[in-house]
Amino acid sequence: MALLKYESQVRPPLVEGNKDYHQVTEDICRPVEAAPSRLWWIGFLISVALLLFGVISVTREVWFGTGQWNLNKTVGWGWDITNFVWWVGIGHAGTLISAILLLFRQGWRTGVNRAAEAMTIFAVMCAGQFPIWHMGRVWNAFFTLPYPNTRGPLWVNFNSPLLWDVFAISTYFTVSLLFWYSGLIPDLATLRDRAKLKWRKMFYGVMAFGWTGSTKHWQRHEALSLVLAGLATPLVLSVHTIVSFDFATSVIPGWHTTIFPPYFVAGAIFSGFAMVQTLLLVTRKVLNLEDYITIEHIEVMNKVIVLTGSIVGIAYLTELFIAWYSYVDYEWFAFRYNRVDLSSPYGWSYYLMMGCNVLSPQIFWFRKMRRNIWVTFFMSILVNIGMWFERFVIIVTSLYRDYLPSSWSAYYTPTIWEVGFYLGTFGLFFTCYFLFSKFFPVIAIAEIKHILKKSGENYKEKMDVVEAEPVERFAHEHVH
Amino acid sequence: MAEKKFVVASFDDEAVLFPAVKQVRRAGYKIHDVYTPMPVHGLDAALGLRDTSLHTAGFFYGLAGTCTALGFITWALTYDWPLNFGGKPFFALPAWIPITFEMTVLFSAVGMVLTFCYLCQLAPFVKKDHFHPRATDDLFVMAIECTDKTNEGEVSDFLNGLGAKEVNTQIKETGWWIGSYADDKKPFQKQVQAVS
Numbered sequence: 174m175a176l177l178k179y180e181s182q183v184r185p186p187l188v189e190g191n192k193d194y195h196q197v198t199e200d201i202c203r204p205v206e207a208a209p210s211r212l213w214w215i216g217f218l219i220s221v222a223l224l225l226f227g228v229i230s231v232t233r234e235v236w237f238g239t240g241q242w243n244l245n246k247t248v249g250w251g252w253d254i255t256n257f258v259w260w261v262g263i264g265h266a267g268t269l270i271s272a273i274l275l276l277f278r279q280g281w282r283t284g285v286n287r288a289a290e291a292m293t294i295f296a297v298m299c300a301g302q303f304p305i306w307h308m309g310r311v312w313n314a315f316f317t318l319p320y321p322n323t324r325g326p327l328w329v330n331f332n333s334p335l336l337w338d339v340f341a342i343s344t345y346f347t348v349s350l351l352f353w354y355s356g357l358i359p360d361l362a363t364l365r366d367r368a369k370l371k372w373r374k375m376f377y378g379v380m381a382f383g384w385t386g387s388t389k390h391w392q393r394h395e396a397l398s399l400v401l402a403g404l405a406t407p408l409v410l411s412v413h414t415i416v417s418f419d420f421a422t423s424v425i426p427g428w429h430t431t432i433f434p435p436y437f438v439a440g441a442i443f444s445g446f447a448m449v450q451t452l453l454l455v456t457r458k459v460l461n462l463e464d465y466i467t468i469e470h471i472e473v474m475n476k477v478i479v480l481t482g483s484i485v486g487i488a489y490l491t492e493l494f495i496a497w498y499s500y501v502d503y504e505w506f507a508f509r510y511n512r513v514d515l516s517s518p519y520g521w522s523y524y525l526m527m528g529c530n531v532l533s534p535q536i537f538w539f540r541k542m543r544r545n546i547w548v549t550f551f552m553s554i555l556v557n558i559g560m561w562f563e564r565f566v567i568i569v570t571s572l573y574r575d576y577l578p579s580s581w582s583a584y585y586t587p588t589i590w591e592v593g594f595y596l597g598t599f600g601l602f603f604t605c606y607f608l609f610s611k612f613f614p615v616i617a618i619a620e621i622k623h624i625l626k627k628s629g630e631n632y633k634e635k636m637d638v639v640e641a642e643p644v645e646r647f648a649h650e651h652v653h
Numbered sequence: 654m655a656e657k658k659f660v661v662a663s664f665d666d667e668a669v670l671f672p673a674v675k676q677v678r679r680a681g682y683k684i685h686d687v688y689t690p691m692p693v694h695g696l697d698a699a700l701g702l703r704d705t706s707l708h709t710a711g712f713f714y715g716l717a718g719t720c721t722a723l724g725f726i727t728w729a730l731t732y733d734w735p736l737n738f739g740g741k742p743f744f745a746l747p748a749w750i751p752i753t754f755e756m757t758v759l760f761s762a763v764g765m766v767l768t769f770c771y772l773c774q775l776a777p778f779v780k781k782d783h784f785h786p787r788a789t790d791d792l793f794v795m796a797i798e799c800t801d802k803t804n805e806g807e808v809s810d811f812l813n814g815l816g817a818k819e820v821n822t823q824i825k826e827t828g829w830w831i832g833s834y835a836d837d838k839k840p841f842q843k844q845v846q847a848v849s
Binding site for chain 2: 193194195198319325326327328330331332334336337340341344347348351352355358359362363365366367368371372374375377378379380382383384385386387388389390391392393394395396397400401404405407408411415418618619620622623626
């Protein structure tokens with residue numbers, strides 16, 4: 174048995190401090206069972222206020238129509254679709270962490286997967302708002318579904334990328350939710366069995382679905398997690414691929430490129446990890462979970478950020494090169510005069526995007542920077558700004574000058590209600606996250622226990638004996 | 654709904670639990686179940702449980718999703734109401750791949766989760782008897798089913814000898830009922846049933 178638990182001493186421990194199983198339960202359940210702090214209340218109330226501002230903005234949009242926004246003749250997609258793609262992109266890190274890293278057997282995912290998955294679900298909820306309310310006549314939103322109707326029945330256009338989006342986003346949301354919740358059930362049972370107050374027993378009793386921890390149930394649970402991870406892995410890649418098809422299958426210069434799917438997926442993981450960093454750096458501090466979300470976790474995620482940031486950088490340059498090399502006048506015009514030219518109306522946004530996404534993450538080549546919490550936090554914000562501008566650049570700079578110069582639009586700036594809608598989704602996102610961090614364990618308790626004896630600091634120290642074992646004896650015993 | 658009698662042993666370490674499981678099975682006692690706070694790899698094999706077929710079910714749910722999506726889109730766009738989109742063929746298979754894929758994943762995931770809940774009897778407001786409140790915290794709880802012939806004292810001594818931290822005898826319901834965990838009410842009469 175000892176050898177099964179063996180993990181190289183080269184790997185730093187994933188759980189710090191002297192922990193046993195009970196201590197893990199205590200540490201992670203404490204914030205859920207304690208009264209919310211003043212800081213929590215302040216954050217929560219600010220989020221709710223933002224959410225209300227969003228509700229007002231959306232109500233005005235529904236009441237008066239999309240004229241509440243500054244969208245014009247050529248810029249038909251503006252902040253709304255920019256925000257949609259931005260939020261969907263952020264929603265990719267959670268499933269990446271929970272699914273792809275599960276398949277790759279990355280032990281460090283256990284410290285961050287629960288919060289990242291929750292973040293994914295909330296981000297997808299925010300993303301979904303934009304196309305829905307952008308419809309204008311939102312009461313007809315169900316027209317996007319293929320249901321038997323009295324108009325023929327006239328079916329939806331299954332050949333349209335916009336419809337693929339409906340299916341992709343709703344499937345992604347459903348699968349992420351199932352994955353997240355099935356992982357939560359055992360931890361909710363832990364909370365239920367610890368509950369002292371009646372409402373807690375009731376609440377967690379209902380939420381835990383009667384989980385007992387039976388061996389057979391765990392066996393099925395593991396099988397379920399593994400297959401869901403296997404399904405979610407191509408799913409997460411497909412979702413942003415399909416989002417990129419919204420652009421790539423059109424014939425707008427600047428959009429009509431085959432590089433979009435991998436470029437969007439890399440960008441999505443990039444921005445998603447930045448958002449995970451932003452949230453977890455605060456969460457680990459406020460909830461005293463530094464032993465579980467360690468500097469090692471932060472460093473590993475920074476490595477992912479520098480990798481995906483560089484992929485995105487290569488994609489930007491490839492796109493630019495191909496625009497020139499293809500000799501297509503319109504494509505080259507869009508890049509040369511609408512983006513790269515700093516003196517053009519939106520030239521500044523292109524350089525802001527380049528600076529935030531390509532240049533600034535290169536700082537993470539230095540170990541000292543990767544392990545610096547303040548640098549990481551600052552960078553995570555910068556990356557999110559950069560990734561927002563990436564979508565803004567793609568959408569607005571491709572649209573504001575179309576084929577007919579006489580219809581080139583005036584400078585597009587959002588109205589207060591467009592901004593309000595965006596801030597409102599921040600409100601929704603953080604309101605959900607605050608509630609999640611109060612009522613649910615932000616770290617997967619059972620999964621931490623599962624790796625504790627492999628990667629816990631106090632257990633790793635005792636493993637030196639195994640490491641020191643002579644190679645000959647080890648080979649003799651285990652070669653068969 | 655029937656209640657049964659169990660000898661329940663709690664262990665605080667997998668390293669003690671594994672040999673104990675082996676010894677108990679060798680001695681011929683029937684292990685009802687082992688309740689653990691986290692998945693313990695190899696415990697299912699040690700208990701002699703067969704591997705789950707949930708994966709296979711997932712494959713067939715996925716297949717059902719593929720067929721549903723492809724079948725429906727083909728019917729809708731080639732037979733029921735063919736529409737000419739830019740002169741492209743009515744049977745535009747490449748354009749249907751994204752939705753077919755999404756539906757495959759959706760059917761498979763939803764089907765598997767529902768099957769999982771059905772097999773493990775998991776649902777909101779489902780209540781079950783538990784042998785130890787710390788089975789979801791830090792204890793590995795083994796329940797051995799008693800028959801007419803079982804000498805409880807003997808089993809307890811045996812389990813104590815295997816390194817159990819705590820051994821006791823409990824009468825517990827093996828099924829589930831509708832209820833919340835906020836009270837101990839059961840909608841049926843207690844009726845101890847000895848199993849042969």
